[in-house]
Structures are given as structure tokens and as C-alpha cells.
Amino acid sequence: xxxxxLGLSHHTAGVSLRERFAVExxxxxxxxxxxxxxxxxxxxxxxxxxxxxxxxxxxxxxxxAALACAxxxxxxxxxxxxxxxxxQAEGARHLFRxxxxxxxxxxxxxxxxxxxxDAYAAALATGATGSTLNRLFQQAFRVAKQARSETGIxxxxxxxxxVAVELAEKIFGDLTACRVLLLGAGEAGARVARxxxxxxxxxxxxxxxxxxxxxxxxxxxxxxALHFDRWQSALTDVDIVISSTAARGHLLSAAELLPVxxxxxxxxxxxxxxxxxxxxxxSLNEMEGVFLHDIxxxxxxxxxxxxxxxxxxxxxxxxxxxxxxxxxxxxxxxxSSAPVAARS
Amino acid sequence: MERYLLAGSTLFYLLGFANSxxxxxxxxxxxxxLNFAAMAAGFLLQTxxxxxxxxxxxxxxxxxxxxxxxFLSWSLALAYFFVGTTYRISLLGTFTAPLVFGLQLVALxxxxxxxxxxxxxxxxxxxxxxxxxxxxxxxxxLACVAGVMFLVQERQLKMRVPGSIFHLxxxxxxxxxxxxxxLWLGVGLLSVGILAGFFVGxxxxxxxxxxxxxxxxxxxxxxxLWNRNMLHSHRVAQCCVGAxxxxxxxxxxxxALGGHLSK
Numbered sequence: 140x141x142x143x144x145l146g147l148s149h150h151t152a153g154v155s156l157r158e159r160f161a162v163e164x165x166x167x168x169x170x171x172x173x174x175x176x177x178x179x180x181x182x183x184x185x186x187x188x189x190x191x192x193x194x195x196x197x198x199x200x201x202x203x204a205a206l207a208c209a210x211x212x213x214x215x216x217x218x219x220x221x222x223x224x225x226x227q228a229e230g231a232r233h234l235f236r237x238x239x240x241x242x243x244x245x246x247x248x249x250x251x252x253x254x255x256x257d258a259y260a261a262a263l264a265t266g267a268t269g270s271t272l273n274r275l276f277q278q279a280f281r282v283a284k285q286a287r288s289e290t291g292i293x294x295x296x297x298x299x300x301x302v303a304v305e306l307a308e309k310i311f312g313d314l315t316a317c318r319v320l321l322l323g324a325g326e327a328g329a330r331v332a333r334x335x336x337x338x339x340x341x342x343x344x345x346x347x348x349x350x351x352x353x354x355x356x357x358x359x360x361x362x363x364a365l366h367f368d369r370w371q372s373a374l375t376d377v378d379i380v381i382s383s384t385a386a387r388g389h390l391l392s393a394a395e396l397l398p399v400x401x402x403x404x405x406x407x408x409x410x411x412x413x414x415x416x417x418x419x420x421x422s423l424n425e426m427e428g429v430f431l432h433d434i435x436x437x438x439x440x441x442x443x444x445x446x447x448x449x450x451x452x453x454x455x456x457x458x459x460x461x462x463x464x465x466x467x468x469x470x471x472x473x474x475s476s477a478p479v480a481a482r483s
Numbered sequence: 484m485e486r487y488l489l490a491g492s493t494l495f496y497l498l499g500f501a502n503s504x505x506x507x508x509x510x511x512x513x514x515x516x517l518n519f520a521a522m523a524a525g526f527l528l529q530t531x532x533x534x535x536x537x538x539x540x541x542x543x544x545x546x547x548x549x550x551x552x553x554f555l556s557w558s559l560a561l562a563y564f565f566v567g568t569t570y571r572i573s574l575l576g577t578f579t580a581p582l583v584f585g586l587q588l589v590a591l592x593x594x595x596x597x598x599x600x601x602x603x604x605x606x607x608x609x610x611x612x613x614x615x616x617x618x619x620x621x622x623x624x625l626a627c628v629a630g631v632m633f634l635v636q637e638r639q640l641k642m643r644v645p646g647s648i649f650h651l652x653x654x655x656x657x658x659x660x661x662x663x664x665x666l667w668l669g670v671g672l673l674s675v676g677i678l679a680g681f682f683v684g685x686x687x688x689x690x691x692x693x694x695x696x697x698x699x700x701x702x703x704x705x706x707x708l709w710n711r712n713m714l715h716s717h718r719v720a721q722c723c724v725g726a727x728x729x730x731x732x733x734x735x736x737x738x739a740l741g742g743h744l745s746k
Contacts, residue, residue: 294650309640312654404712407655424641427715436643443644 141201144230145208145222146193149244152220159216162187168265175267178207182272184262188254190244195234197271228463231275235459238283247292247448252283282462292451295444300334302440303411307379310407310430318342320377322370324352327413328383332360346370374399381411382418390418488532493587495525500580522580526560533557543614552590556583558621578628608682616676619669623727626665630723633658659716662723670702694733701726
């Protein structure tokens with residue numbers, strides 16, 4: 140059994156190169172069939188995401204197959220590139236690290252698992268996999284599940300936007316019914332608004348001192364523009380307020396918020412203050428049902444999330460070691476298996 | 484035999500609680516699984532104990548302080564299992580286990596009380612009154628647990644950088660909803676229990692009925708004010724904790740001051 144992985148990723152290639160090698164989603168099966176034939180691969184899976192293009196293959200002559208794969212990919216992209224190559228145990232370990240998000244740009248991200256599952260499904264549909272890669276990928280999915288449930292590799296947000304989303308979800312649960320008010324039309328606020336929209340937020344109101352800019356951003360994000368002098372009237376209806384204006388003083392004080400809270404009933408209000416100097420009086424956080432986080436708080440949480448994931452990554456590596464060993468023990472027990480451990 | 488069942492049950496609850504604490508301390512809490520299994524095992528042994536005792540005395544086993552405490556902790560565990568997956572996957576089990584464990588431990592430490600003498604025909608109203616009231620107390624105990632969780636999560640959300648428990652606790656709106664449902668259920672059961680008490684063919688003990696009505700009024704008042712938006716979830720959570728402590732205090736007092744459960 141000769142498993143290998145050949146590819147390029149965000150670690151080795153810039154986006155301008157990666158985008159040339161990316162395979163369109165609908166053409167994955169077709170490309171895989173051509174690749175198998177050209178490189179004489181017994182089994183193969185082709186993974187193509189925005190951060191990586193990789194071939195996982197099984198061949199009787201892995202050196203020749205890897206060279207043929209590289210040649211095929213370069214010809215399809217119309218450009219030369221340097222590929223990394225991992226063989227046997229290192230190839231399996233690489234796949235396990237990829238599905239666990241350890242090789243991702245943002246360590247612990249979970250989108251990659253779905254992408255690997257899609258790539259495997261495409262290979263399965265074209266009959267490109269056999270017992271070895273089937274076993275390898277099934278085991279990879281199990282490792283990813285184990286890593287998620289037994290370590291904190293996916294836990295904690297690692298960017299200001301994802302921290303805001305995490306806090307919002309811990310206040311409101313499902314965000315689909317939440318309405319957001321964005322004060323200021325700067326990029327920082329828009330990014331957080333996009334993060335919230337990606338988690339299901341539908342209602343978005345944008346208020347900016349320059350109304351045209353608010354209207355422009357509202358059109359881009361699918362929201363509604365509001366004149367800045369009327370933003371406080373929207374406070375009774377929204378659940379989340381993201382503020383990133385250039386105001387010199389506080390836009391909202393406890394005295395101004397108190398009557399609004401009375402009208403809101405028992406609904407919590409989440410205030411995200413991205414502005415420096417701050418737009419909201421810090422004492423608002425002391426009020427019942429009001430949760431205020433400023434940029435320092437959000438960044439501190441993101442940094443802590445990154446550090447925590449770094450620590451959890453070590454625990455993931457241990458899980459992966461055990462799974463790689465288990466996979467090759469299985470491979471060695473197969474009657475037709477070649478001695479693989481020596482090559483790892 | 485009975486004591487062994489109860490001791491085994493108590494140990495399982497302790498195991499569930501200790502396991503959660505160890506995992507929490509190590510920062511690798513895995514919701515459900517062992518904690519849930521320990522709770523389930525504890526509950527089964529508890530049920531076996533109550534069945535055995537009930538069979539022996541020919542009625543609902545709530546004839547002395549010992550049995551009342553066990554029945555109460557059983558009701559609490561029952562409510563925990565009935566509240567559903569939403570709360571089981573969270574830390575509710577971790578918060579419930581110590582309470583159930585504590586109640587049973589107190590029960591076990593009480594001087595061994597003899598089982599009540601078997602009666603010929605149980606009084607249906609009395610059985611309904613006593614069992615419904617105690618199940619209501621179990622449900623209200625769970626509302627107290629949800630209240631504690633709400634207050635902890637709310638505090639985490641107010642902190643500049645929340646602690647690790649923040650990731651494990653459910654959203655505060657979910658906890659508020661859990662409190663609301665548990666309060667409605669608890670008040671409903673308590674109402675049935677109190678009403679059934681009027682049909683029991685025994686003289687009404689004034690302190691007992693007064694205390695029951697006070698507890699009912701307290702919870703019903705909280706629900707009323709909350710529904711009228713006159714009370715915020717934060718205060719409701721505090722009330723759930725405070726009211727249950729009061730309710731818990733009234734239980735032994737009711738028994739000591741002439742309740743008719745053992746008659």
C-alpha cells in the first residue's frame with residue numbers, strides 16, 4: 140500500500156497561485172477521472188478549496204504517480220508551482236490534521252471538514268476510491284469528530300467578528316429573529332454585521348452621519364438606511380447595536396437608555412462598541428438586560444481564543460498520532476498489504 | 484436492602500457531579516455522556532427504592548422526613564429528565580446532581596425511621612395531594628437550578644473576558660425560557676396539590692395550608708409580574724432561587740407542625 144498526498148496550500152502558495160489551481164466545484168469528478176487515468180492511480184481523492192489543492196492517492200509506484208499528478212495539475216492551471224508531498228504515515232497524518240483544522244489559516248475552523256467530505260463524496264461518486272482511501276477518509280472524519288468533542292480546538296472565537304457572534308448567540312441563542320442596528324458605516328462595523336448575517340441575522344438598519352454612505356452600505360448588505368438623528372428611536376426594536384462612529388463623546392448614556400429599556404420589556408440588548416473613543420457609556424453594562432462589550436474586550440477574547448486553540452492543538456496531535464497508528468495497523472493486517480511502516 | 488438502593492443511588496449522583504467537576508476543572512467538559520449515565524443510574528435506583536417502600540407501606544412513600552427528602556430528590560431528577568434534551572446537553576445535569584446528592588445525603592443521615600404501618604385502603608385525594616405537591620417542589624427545584632445557571636451566565640456575559648464556563652452554559656434567553664416553563668409547570672402542579680388537599684377527609688392543618696398557600700402565592704406572583712413585564716429575567720432568576728429556599732424551609736416545618744401526610 141502506497142499512500143501519498145501532493146498539493147499546495149496557503150502555507151506554500153499565495154492566493155494568486157492558489158486561485159489558478161483551484162478546480163471548479165462542478166468539475167471535480169471530471170478532473171479526478173482524468174487525473175486517475177493519467178497518473179495511474181489505483182485510488183484518488185481531489186480536494187480543492189480556497190486555501191488548498193491536494194491529491195490523495197494510492198499507487199503501486201508512488202514516485203511516478205506523484206510526478207504525473209504534479210504535471211497534470213500544472214498543465215490544468217497553466218502555470219508551474221512547487222508542491223509538497225507527504226507519503227504513507229505522513230500523508231495520513233496530513234489528512235487528519237487538515238480535517239481537524241490544524242493546517243487551516245484559522246486553526247480549528249470547521250468549514251474544512253465539510254469541504255473534505257464533499258471532495259470524498261465526489262470521489263466516491265466517480266468510483267475513484269477503494270477500500271484503502273475509504274478507510275482512510277472515514278477514519279479522518281472520525282478523528283475530526285473526536286477532536287471536536289474531546290478537545291477545545293473549535294471552541295472560542297478568534298476574531299472580533301466571531302467573538303461578537305459568539306456573545307450574541309450566548310445572549311439570544313438563535314440569531315435569525317434578531318435585528319441589528321449599525322451605527323457608522325465603517326469597515327469594522329460592517330465586518331461584524333456580515334459575521335452576524337452569516338449566522339442568520341436578517342434585519343439590519345444602518346445609520347450614518349452621511350446618509351448616502353449608509354444607503355450605499357445598506358444596499359450592499361441588504362439592510363435599511365436610517366437618518367443618523369433618528370437612530371435612538373430604533374433602539375426599542377433592535378436586539379444588537381454595533382457602533383463604530385467617530386463621535387468625540389458618548390452617543391448613549393444610562394439616562395437616555397433607561398426609558399428605552401422600559402419599552403423593551405424583558406428583551407436583552409447587546410451593545411458592541413468598536414469605536415475609539417467609545418460611543419457608549421461603560422456604565423450601561425451595569426443595567427439589567429444590557430450587555431456591553433468594547434473593542435478591547437472583544438480583542439482580548441479573540442486573543443484568548445487563539446491561545447486556547449494553540450494549546451488544544453497539542454492535544455489534537457496526540458489523538459492524530461493514535462489514529463495514524465491505528466490506520467497503519469489495519470493496513471498491515473490486510474493480506475495484500477505491503478510493509479508500509481518502514482516507509483513512513 | 485432499601486438503604487443499599489438509596490446509598491447506591493446517592494453514589495451515582497455523586498459520581499456524576501464529581502465527573503463533571505473534574506472535566507470542568509480540566510477544561511475538557513464533554514456534555515452529556517457519563518454525567519447523564521450516572522444521573523440515569525441514580526434515578527433508576529431511586530425509583531427502585533421508592534417502589535419497594537411504596538409496595539411495603541401500600542401508598543405513596545412520603546410518610547416521614549426521610550421519605551419526603553428522597554421523593555423530593557426523585558421529583559427533581561424526574562423533572563430533569565423530562566425537561567428534555569435542550570437542557571440535558573447543557574450543564575443542567577452538573578447543577579442538578581449536587582442538589583439531588585445533597586438531599587439524599589441528608590435523607591441518609593437522618594435517623595432511620597420505620598416505614599409507616601400498611602393501611603387497608605389508601606386515600607386517593609391524600610395520595611394525589613402529597614405526591615403532586617412534592618413533584619411540584621421537584622420542578623421548582625429545577626427552576627432554581629435554571630435560575631442559578633442564568634445568573635452565572637449573565638455574570639459571564641457582563642465580564643470583560645468571560646471564563647471557560649461561558650462556553651458550556653446555554654444562552655440566557657434559553658435559560659429564561661426554561662425558568663418560565665418550569666415555573667408554569669411547578670405552579671400548576673402546586674395548584675393541583677393544594678386543591679386536592681381540600682378534598683382529603685382530614686382536618687386541615689392551618690400552618691400547613693398557610694405555608695403552602697404562601698409558597699404558591701410567591702411563585703404565582705413572580706409569574707404574574709414577569710408576564711406583565713414588571714420583573715426582569717434577572718430578578719426572576721433571583722426569585723427562583725430565593726423562593727425555592729423558602730419553600731424548602733417550609734417542608735420540614737409543615738411536617739413537624741402537624742401535616743397529615745403520616746396520618
